Amino acid sequence: MLPSEIFQSCIDDAIQRSDELMRSVVRQVIEALEQQAENAGSGRDRQQFSDMSHALRQNEGPLIRAFVERFHQVLDEEIRGQKPLSPSELQLEALSLVDESDLEEGVEVSRLTHMLESEAQWEVRDLGARLDSLRAGEHAAPQSNPLRPEVFSKSLHHALGVVDLDAEERLGLLRAFGKGMSAALKDTYALYNKRLAEMKVEPAQYRQPRRAAARPALGAGDGSTAAAAAPGGAELNLEALQQMLAGRGGMAQVGQAEGFAPSGFGPSSFGPSGFAPSGFGPSVFGQAYGLNPQLRDALDRLLLTDRLGLREVNWRDEPGADAAAVNLIERHRQSLYEVANRPLERLTIDVVSLLFDHILADPKLLPAVKAQLARLQIPVLRLGLRDASLFSSRNHPTRKLLNRVAEYSAGFSSVDEPAAQRFLPFLSRMVEAIVNAEEEDASVFAQQLADLQRHIAESAAAVEQQQADAVDALRRAEFRSLLHGALYRHLHDVFARLHTHPQLREFMLEHWSTVLAESVLRHGEDADVTQTYKQTASDLIWSVQPKTLDADRKALLKLLPILVQRLGQGLDLISLPTDKRQEFMSWLMDAQAQAIRGQGEAQQATSRDDALLLQREWARLLHPQPTANAASAMPEAVVRHEEKLTSGLIEAADVPAESAPPSATAPADSQQGPASAPPGEAALLSPAEVAGLIASLDIGTWVQLQIQGRSARAQLTWRSPQGLFYMFSSKVGGRAHSMTRRALERMAAQGLILPLEAQGLMDRAMQGVAEQLRERQGAEPG
Numbered sequence: 001m002l003p004s005e006i007f008q009s010c011i012d013d014a015i016q017r018s019d020e021l022m023r024s025v026v027r028q029v030i031e032a033l034e035q036q037a038e039n040a041g042s043g044r045d046r047q048q049f050s051d052m053s054h055a056l057r058q059n060e061g062p063l064i065r066a067f068v069e070r071f072h073q074v075l076d077e078e079i080r081g082q083k084p085l086s087p088s089e090l091q092l093e094a095l096s097l098v099d100e101s102d103l104e105e106g107v108e109v110s111r112l113t114h115m116l117e118s119e120a121q122w123e124v125r126d127l128g129a130r131l132d133s134l135r136a137g138e139h140a141a142p143q144s145n146p147l148r149p150e151v152f153s154k155s156l157h158h159a160l161g162v163v164d165l166d167a168e169e170r171l172g173l174l175r176a177f178g179k180g181m182s183a184a185l186k187d188t189y190a191l192y193n194k195r196l197a198e199m200k201v202e203p204a205q206y207r208q209p210r211r212a213a214a215r216p217a218l219g220a221g222d223g224s225t226a227a228a229a230a231p232g233g234a235e236l237n238l239e240a241l242q243q244m245l246a247g248r249g250g251m252a253q254v255g256q257a258e259g260f261a262p263s264g265f266g267p268s269s270f271g272p273s274g275f276a277p278s279g280f281g282p283s284v285f286g287q288a289y290g291l292n293p294q295l296r297d298a299l300d301r302l303l304l305t306d307r308l309g310l311r312e313v314n315w316r317d318e319p320g321a322d323a324a325a326v327n328l329i330e331r332h333r334q335s336l337y338e339v340a341n342r343p344l345e346r347l348t349i350d351v352v353s354l355l356f357d358h359i360l361a362d363p364k365l366l367p368a369v370k371a372q373l374a375r376l377q378i379p380v381l382r383l384g385l386r387d388a389s390l391f392s393s394r395n396h397p398t399r400k401l402l403n404r405v406a407e408y409s410a411g412f413s414s415v416d417e418p419a420a421q422r423f424l425p426f427l428s429r430m431v432e433a434i435v436n437a438e439e440e441d442a443s444v445f446a447q448q449l450a451d452l453q454r455h456i457a458e459s460a461a462a463v464e465q466q467q468a469d470a471v472d473a474l475r476r477a478e479f480r481s482l483l484h485g486a487l488y489r490h491l492h493d494v495f496a497r498l499h500t501h502p503q504l505r506e507f508m509l510e511h512w513s514t515v516l517a518e519s520v521l522r523h524g525e526d527a528d529v530t531q532t533y534k535q536t537a538s539d540l541i542w543s544v545q546p547k548t549l550d551a552d553r554k555a556l557l558k559l560l561p562i563l564v565q566r567l568g569q570g571l572d573l574i575s576l577p578t579d580k581r582q583e584f585m586s587w588l589m590d591a592q593a594q595a596i597r598g599q600g601e602a603q604q605a606t607s608r609d610d611a612l613l614l615q616r617e618w619a620r621l622l623h624p625q626p627t628a629n630a631a632s633a634m635p636e637a638v639v640r641h642e643e644k645l646t647s648g649l650i651e652a653a654d655v656p657a658e659s660a661p662p663s664a665t666a667p668a669d670s671q672q673g674p675a676s677a678p679p680g681e682a683a684l685l686s687p688a689e690v691a692g693l694i695a696s697l698d699i700g701t702w703v704q705l706q707i708q709g710r711s712a713r714a715q716l717t718w719r720s721p722q723g724l725f726y727m728f729s730s731k732v733g734g735r736a737h738s739m740t741r742r743a744l745e746r747m748a749a750q751g752l753i754l755p756l757e758a759q760g761l762m763d764r765a766m767q768g769v770a771e772q773l774r775e776r777q778g779a780e781p782g
Contacts, residue, residue: 015068037053056163063163116181120185153181295336298332302332369406375431397446405427408423467729470736473643474720477725478724478725512533539566540567556592655752698716702755703754706753715729
């Protein structure tokens with residue numbers, strides 16, 4: 001069968017299966033909604049899920065037909081070469097130029113596409129590469145995958161338009177269909193890859209040229225080691241591959257084979273399960289043996305051509321320039337194989353070559369960035385031949401360096417952007433330093449990683465300076481929030497041991513602790529005004545105790561005007577609303593009147609011993625002893641109105657409550673508690689996933705933000721010292737988006753903020769290598 005016929009049969013099969021695919025997904029979604037209705041915790045949620053499932057059942061036929069028709073139409077446009085919607089057209093720059101309905105559709109399609117891609121990233125990539133090999137031939141440039149998730153998400157979004165739902169129900173339905181379609185597409189892509197592999201259709205960017213003469217290769221072996229490296233099934237297991245690359249498997253004798261022989265192992269010391277029961281010893285390569293002189297000389301010659309500028313790549317080269325993305329190791333594979341004496345040397349050459357195949361084909365990198373990373377092939381190979389931990393450790397400096405470069409440059413869409421123009425010359429100098437380094441160990445990459453972190457920090461500091469007013473406001477808010485949280489917890493523990501007025505306790509916990517925190521922030525802990533507010537608290541406690549002596553009554557009457565004045569000044573400091581102030585003052589006057597008479601509620605409220613204890617505690621109130629709970633608690637943000645305006649702060653309450661994460665950690669005595677979801681909506685991410693996502697955000701990380709229905713790329717440029725506030729700078733006009741930790745948690749749980757590099761570049765490439773090894777091992781005869 002001709003390649004064009006195989007390609008067309010794949011497309012025809014996708015069209016034919018679209019009805020069955022959509023019908024299966026619709027039924028799964030209906031069942032899921034009915035199950036959610038049964039388990040709903042409120043009548044409103046139960047009714048909402050029931051309405052959605054009922055609407056789907058009524059419109060099942062039209063919805064499936066709409067999907068099939070739209071899928072056929074979009075697929076036909078893809079095949080005919082009409083311009084598809086590019087990812088950049090889903091960004092704020094383009095969305096802001098269209099009407100509201102197009103904007104909403106673009107955002108929703110983008111969300112759906114992300115959900116579908118996240119479930120089947122490598123299946124999609126391999127299928128696209130295989131279809132490229134059928135469409136493009138041996139030397140043509142890669143084309144868009146006509147069966148990519150975006151095509152399905154467009155069709156699905158269009159089809160859901162036949163169901164009459166309100167905005168909230170529509171959003172819930174989109175998410176439900178996204179989850180159902182993700183699982184179905186993952187299986188569909190895996191099936192197509194399997195069929196094409198059986199027909200000997202190789203992924204275009206991985207295809208290795210066949211040579212007439214047999215080349216030296218790794219021994220065929222029994223395949224048990226390769227099987228352990230990448231076990232069957234949909235999930236990938238990199239551990240065994242990493243262990244092999246660390247030299248922990250039995251090495252085979254050199255054999256003869258044609259083409260690529262990734263397994264390359266003879267009899268293995270692994271047990272029946274694929275692993276030696278006694279565990280693994282140290283690497284047998286790079287430690288027990290040195291790099292053989294012939295292979296060293298070959299690598300040095302290749303490196304020298306780069307040092308002399310014979311293969312120099314300028315960072316402004318056009319994307320189509322030949323030098324921009326050449327796999328140098330693959331080009332010289334035969335000559336390197338001829339001087340590689342050991343099986344693991346050949347395996348390392350193959351794996352590093354495959355790694356750079358994936359890196360140089362990565363769609364998230366600018367061609368200019370790829371051109372620079374391509375120059376690192378020989379240094380990385382030379383290091384990998386000496387240091388097997390490059391493959392076995394995610395914390396290896398080389399992997400961390402390449403991941404950080406990709407993460408920091410992920411938001412660049414053009415070399416003409418100011419940020420790209422600052423970074424790319426730095427990247428060129430960094431690569432030059434690695435290429436010219438005489439050292440051959442990981443210290444070279446560790447040093448450049450440190451330099452890269454400094455460059456990123458300096459760039460972030462420049463943005464921080466531009467946003468100095470906002471940063472200063474958030475620093476003050478964080479200090480106030482932390483101090484208020486400590487005071488609150490300390491007072492809560494103190495009042496828990498006492499019998500006192502509930503109104504007084506609430507006032508002290510909620511308001512007067514805030515007054516003290518604000519006074520320390522503005523005037524300092526030892527300032528007279530701060531000491532006055534501390535004394536006011538003691539006087540307030542004493543003022544509501546029953547007075548049985550004439551001297552005490554006279555002292556209280558004399559104190560009252562001063563006490564009221566100080567209370568007013570303190571409450572002015574925190575801008576306490578008038579209604580709350582009047583409510584407390586009204587209660588206070590009644591309590592003090594009873595105290596003067598020595599009777600009533602005050603008689604039972606606070607004993608003299610309790611009052612003395614409280615007064616002693618106030619003396620050390622600003623120096624509370626930390627507790628285990630306090631150390632782990634994330635306090636509520638206490639932000640003044642003017643600080644919010646200055647910083648453009650987004651708080652949790654500002655994030656639409658479509659779904660929400662429970663906070664990973666929250667004070668046990670917090671009055672507000674973690675940001676929570678309405679009972680009918682489930683968060684896209686679990687609390688643990690939200691915490692992991694936030695922990696992964698380093699300064700310089702690019703994210704996709706969805707704010708007020710608009711999508712924009714933004715970079716994390718500042719994080720407050722205690723992690724209570726975050727600031728992202730948008731590409732559009734340098735705009736800053738500041739938010740509290742709670743708001744960030746809620747947005748992450750809803751999928752409103754997503755890292756552009758959810759998985760590191762080297763991790764993606766390593767995963768792709770493992771998949772290639774597994775696939776090729778399965779295709780080898782016998």
